[in-house]
Amino acid sequence: MKSSLDSSATLALGGSDNVSSDAKSVARGVARLFARHDIMVLPEVGLRNNRRADLMGIDAKGQIVIVEIKVARADLLGDNKWTEYLDYCDRFYWALPAGFDASPLERPEFLPEQAGLVIADHYDAEMVRAAASNPLAAARRKVETMRLARRAMQRMALANDWLDSELVDWR
Structure with missing residues (x-):
């Protein structure tokens, strides 16, 4: 069975041709786990600070979750931008492939x-470890929830061939 990120619709669904297959596999596994916990996620969601969350979603209570996927040790250790995601979510997770040395995340x-x-x-x-909840301000939550919902609708419209990609403002 193919991953929802492994298709010709990858770009329409917000994926990227340059995302490694390991990262796609991790994203798929995380999406399946989160779905069982009633957290629905989208891949590669642009944030207002010009960063891009690997996965961003909303749980049944309206809390926003961001997941940063790392499949290479050098990428993990060299990442100094991840704290910029914290202003856009209630909970932040690292996601790693099985067998990856997670010990640096204890630093x-x-x-x-x-x-x-x-x-x-x-x-x-x-x-392995639940994220602490750091609730967003109500105004920020509303803005980010609306942005995420609109992005999901844009992707659905593109996937259903209702829109041409040049009609969509991806900011």
Whole structure:
């Protein structure tokens, strides 16, 4: 069975041709785990600070979740932008492939008391550490929820061939 991110519709669904197959597999596993916990996610969601969340979603209570996927140690250790995601979510998670050395995420600079940890493969995932909740201000939550909902609708319209991609403002 093909991942929802492994198709010719990858770009229409917000994916990118340059996303590694390992990252796509981790994203799929995380999406399946989160769906069982009533958290629906979208891949590669642009934020207003010009960053792009690997996965962003909303749970049944309206809390916003962001997941940063890392499949290479150098990428994890060299990432100094991830804290810029915290202003756009109630909960933040790292997602790593099975077998990846997660020990660097215990360092203080990775805020282990705040950031959750998920280990995933193509088929499923396990939440190793739950993320702490840091509630967004109501106004910020409304803006981010609306942006995420509109992005989901844009992608659905593109996937159903209702729109041409040049008609969509992806900011």
